[in-house]
Amino acid sequence: MKIALNGASGYTGRLAAAELARRGIDAVLVGRDSERLRAASARTGFEVRIADIRDQDTLEVAFRGVDAVVNAAGPFARLGSPVVRAAIAAEAHYVDTAGEQQYIKNVFDTFADAATHAGVTVVPAMADDGGAGDFISHLLGEATGAADVMTVAVWYRGGILSRGTLRSLDPDLLFGGALRYENGGWTSYGEASHLSWRFPDEQEVVEVSKAALPPVATVPRHVSVERMEGLLGGSFDRLKSGIDAAVIDSLPEGPDDEQRRQARWTISVEAATAGGRTARGEVEGTDGYGKTAVIAVEAARRLVADGAKAGVLAPSQAFDPESFLGFLSGHGVRWQITQG
Ligand SMILES: NC(=O)c1ccc[n+]([C@@H]2O[C@H](COP(=O)([O-])OP(=O)(O)OC[C@H]3O[C@@H](n4cnc5c(N)ncnc54)[C@H](OP(=O)(O)O)[C@@H]3O)[C@@H](O)[C@H]2O)c1
Structure with a gap:
């Protein structure tokens, strides 16, 4: 299993990188700033791939070959949609740490068909x-x-x-x-x-x-x-x-x-x-920040290990709530x- 962590140089991203390392999950750290990313990589040993969210093609290339993307780069209203689009194009499952209600609704409204067609599961708001x-x-x-x-x-x-x-x-x-x-x-x-x-x-x-x-x-x-x-x-x-x-x-x-x-x-x-x-x-x-990292990483792990219906899903549609x-x-x- 290989997971790409987008926004790995940020505050929540670094917590998620530490959680991926703690869980023994192989990861690729993705972001725009090589120095900040390499600092995160020095702590975890994960591979680094440089991609700015504003460069859709590079972002898609950065996600190639991974099973799922964890996106911790916000504000999501401004930065979220291109990452969802690139994950779907790379045929990788997607979860994010968004707390922005209107963005979350927009992911359902915008990406349901594309995710279903690509056979991947998109679950925003795994915080x-x-x-x-x-x-x-x-x-x-x-x-x-x-x-x-x-x-x-x-x-x-x-x-x-x-x-x-x-x-x-x-x-x-x-x-x-x-x-x-x-x-x-x-x-x-x-x-x-x-x-x-x-x-x-x-x-x-x-x-x-x-x-x-x-x-x-x-x-x-x-x-x-x-x-x-x-x-x-x-x-x-x-x-x-x-x-x-x-x-x-x-x-x-x-x-x-x-x-x-x-x-x-x-x-x-x-x-x-x-x-x-x-x-x-x-x-x-x-x-809350540490738990968000735990939740997002576990969600991505479950999508890859257990699978879920393709499309954009609410957390309880993708995972068993009690489990x-x-x-x-x-x-x-x-x-x-x-x-x-
Ligand atoms: N419960 C919740 O709802 C919850 C909990 C935790 C986090 N969150 C959300 O998660 C998001 C992240 O929070 P945070 O505190 O970790 O923020 P942060 O420290 O500011 O991190 C933001 C990340 O986004 C990256 N980024 C910004 N613009 C980019 C671009 N154009 N291309 C590539 N990467 C870019 C930053 O990269 P650089 O290092 O290069 O600037 C950084 O890695 C926020 O939206 C926050 O609200 C929500």
């Missing part, structure tokens, strides 16, 4: 929120049957965001431009359904904002639900007004090892049935379904 959130929503859907309303609330605390994440957070898209699912499609909407949310094991309710979360773009593809929307826990006054690019450039590249250990994330999904019953699925862990969450339990991720 902590997109992957684990999709899996727990699927298990919740199985436990409750068809839901009238599903709401996913995500809460990050105790850590800091990487520069790459901050560059990928377009406040207009993340907050105002969030899509919700209703009437069989995805649309923008006005106010959020909730101003606060009760997360598991917390005494106080947490302030939440309407947000463009990945599971909203993937879950309605495999769970029968009338309406679904996303909420982000915490206060985001600074993010909502936008952070100047120069300020982002001056920040640390990402959390250091201690900050990664302190960082916690919780995904809390509620399903309400037309009959008034509610149930919750909750999944939580630490070190994948069981794998993540070995990395300290906890999950539960509770009937209300």
Whole structure:
């Protein structure tokens, strides 16, 4: 098995390279900056291939002969589509670490036919929120049957965001431009359904904002639900007004090892049935960046080792949700379904 890691010189990319090495999976590190890539290669011993995302032909050549591509180069709204296209052209499966809801939906809208035709599987959003959130929503859907309303609330605390994440957070898209699912499609909407949310094991309710979360773009593809929307826990006054690019450039590249250990994330999904019953699925862990690397690498490994239907798939369409969450339990991720 050989996996190409695109964006291997970045913060998340380096974590994914370390995870590939830890798992003993042969990899090719792909990126535009030979010096930064060689530094990543020095730590792992992996082959390096130079390709700028803006040069489609070179990128396709870089992916030739690999079984799957893990793409960790964001912002995905700007950089994602050419990488999906090159992976499909090279007949390699594809997963990415995207958290950008509109990009994720766009991958389904744009590449379904090409991926099916090439016989490869494309699974965007294999990160902590997109992957684990999709899996727990699927298990919740199985436990409750068809839901009238599903709401996913995500809460990050105790850590800091990487520069790459901050560059990928377009406040207009993340907050105002969030899509919700209703009437069989995805649309923008006005106010959020909730101003606060009760997360598991917390005494106080947490302030939440309407947000463009990945599971909203993937879950309605495999769970029968009338309406679904996303909420982000915490206060985001600074993010909502936008952070100047120069300020982002001056920040640390990402959390250091201690900050990664302190960082916690919780995904809390509620399903309400037309009959008034509610149930919750909750999944939580630490070190969102480290878990994202683990999730993306395991997803690519499973696509190659176990295979999946060709096309663009949601995480739960490509992988068995319980098996994948069981794998993540070995990395300290906890999950539960509770009937209300
Ligand atoms: N839970 C989540 O949703 C989640 C978790 C983790 C990461 N992410 C996402 O993953 C992405 C990466 O985050 P990060 O912190 O790792 O960012 P980063 O450190 O800025 O890394 C970005 C990578 O993209 C590469 N790149 C940029 N422009 C390129 C181009 N034209 N051609 C080739 N490569 C190019 C960079 O290469 P250079 O080194 O040459 O600049 C670098 O390797 C972000 O979109 C982030 O939001 C999401």
